Amino acid sequence: MLDFAEHELLAQVAAMYYVEELTQDAIALQLGLSRIKIYRLLKQARAEQVIQFTVNWPVQRTPDVELQLCRGFGLREAFVLKPSSSDRTHALARVGQLGARFLEQTLRDGMTLTVCLGRSTFEVIHAVRPGFQGRVSVVQAVGSMALATPGLDSASLTRELAAKLGGAAQYLAAPMVVDSIGAAEMLRSQRDVQRPLELARQADVALVGVGNLDPATSEFAKAGYLSADELTRIRQAGGVGDISGQIFTADGAAYTGGFNERVIGLRLEDLRTIPTVISIAVGAAKTEAILGALRTGVLDVFCTDLDTAAALLQLAHRPTTFLDRERL
Amino acid sequence: MLDFAEHELLAQVAAMYYVEELTQDAIALQLGLSRIKIYRLLKQARAEQVIQFTVNWPVQRTPDVELQLCRGFGLREAFVLKPSSSDRTHALARVGQLGARFLEQTLRDGMTLTVCLGRSTFEVIHAVRPGFQGRVSVVQAVGSMALATPGLDSASLTRELAAKLGGAAQYLAAPMVVDSIGAAEMLRSQRDVQRPLELARQADVALVGVGNLDPATSEFAKAGYLSADELTRIRQAGGVGDISGQIFTADGAAYTGGFNERVIGLRLEDLRTIPTVISIAVGAAKTEAILGALRTGVLDVFCTDLDTAAALLQLAHRPTTFLDRERL
């Protein structure tokens, strides 16, 4: 952690460089430091997010589609980003920004936020701007997944978010999935697991992602929690995606094939009691999973882009492949 | 105004340069533009605030002093910034940031904000970060003052703020002060003056500054609205400062020497009906003016730094110089 005087200096230098547009030499002269030192302080200021760059994308939302989503899935609020012509790379980042703005507006002093980690929530967390926000405590909603990408792990994300929101971080020191139901129960009865879970249950806002079960892209597969075979079996038994590690079926019911019980984290019914559950999800590959997620009824607010929203509405209005098969 | 595609391009380039840390050459190559063009786009992106630099100062507030201010002056909320050791230059900027964060938290979709222009409100407006905020309309609360500093004039500030808050701007096309009460009444009866004033009166939030009447520093003097002589006369008649061009006395009563009636803008009683009136003021020189402002009872939220707060509390707890004189 940064101490006050250091932080002060970084901020000072960053302000002079980026806001006042002084050269590194000029700053060095004024502060009586060497030019190279200023260079290094600037680098650190960026690394420590003492200076933040906010790109103000031209946001074009699509109110008509948002309304359709709200009505169709009983959402309190939906945000649908109109995609830019060329730019695909930043799609998730921009939707994340949308979600981050909503969070910033929603969170008030003294609130508690619980977070499930993933690509999308990662983007939201990054897009949250540091600054006065009262004190918001952050609680990890689900155990840690051993992700390939470093800096994307639960603990560091929880910490980053807590730092930005000026509150305390509460970690859930447990793996996301354990081998047996027995082990899960044992783990859940531990004080250090029970307490954060209880806090998470009573959170005011939850930020969750939607995972899919495609062997090629699923985070479960990447983390080695589920083999391709197991994934296929779960899919055949009706599972289409997960929220907070809880797998659900196409019609939004909890999957009953015996996986969910082995996950350490908030369950779907826990999420239902949280006043505001916000989710961000983008991607054609995820359509089926997202549709199931929306049908669970645990989401209150949903952010996506136009492509995904259109795919969702289209898929919702015609029989699923599963029903198709039954009908034949 | 920027059109969508332009804005998009600026954002794209700014993101690549500042967030992804690519060189201008690399960006030029990827987008098929010349290096110099990228350089110019970056410059424009900064000028148009498509990219914004947020310096995350280490904020240390002083809750005990804040409480004293709240109690002593009937404020709903007070923010007092603990000053940094060395840095005096950024004092106002940092307090402005504090005010901006409060505004960002307070404003909701569809609200109306009214603004009086000045050094302090300028800082707040600059510190407001662009981004999704619903739509907040901005109304100019007081006529335009011919200020020396360009870019600090009412119209451009109102525009900048409206752009950041994603809402419409409503200008008040009138001078701040006119020569006679008759002229003021005539002007106020004009449709184009009446309408914005009516909107301003019904605003949800007002952002105001506190002006002082010291001939050397007063904005009135700088703008040529009041001569040093006139200022001295007003001070002798009890005036100590102004909010929105309305001069008040040390005990917070409206000044009755016939200046306020010539000002085109919100009056103190108009501000009283606005649910949230927030003010930012810093500086030892302004202590007397700020004390009077707090005593008018129109302020709900007040931001300042520790030095100023301490001076205020000290001054409030002992007889004013004016009373001293009476007592002798």
Place this chain on the structure above:
DNA sequence: TATATTTTTGTGCAATTGCACGGTTTTTGT
């Protein structure tokens, strides 16, 4: 249509920045 005027674009160069490397000081462990 020819000409003036503004705007846009690119070249060349000087200023500024990023960083590898080696030296110095401070910290840590024994």
Place this chain on the structure above:
DNA sequence: ACAAAAACCGTGCAATTGCACAAAAATATA
């Protein structure tokens, strides 16, 4: 106390950036 490790610091140079100036294109004006 001593050595090893780590953190810190500044020089020199190559890469990058900022910008003045001129050419070219677009636009307005007569």
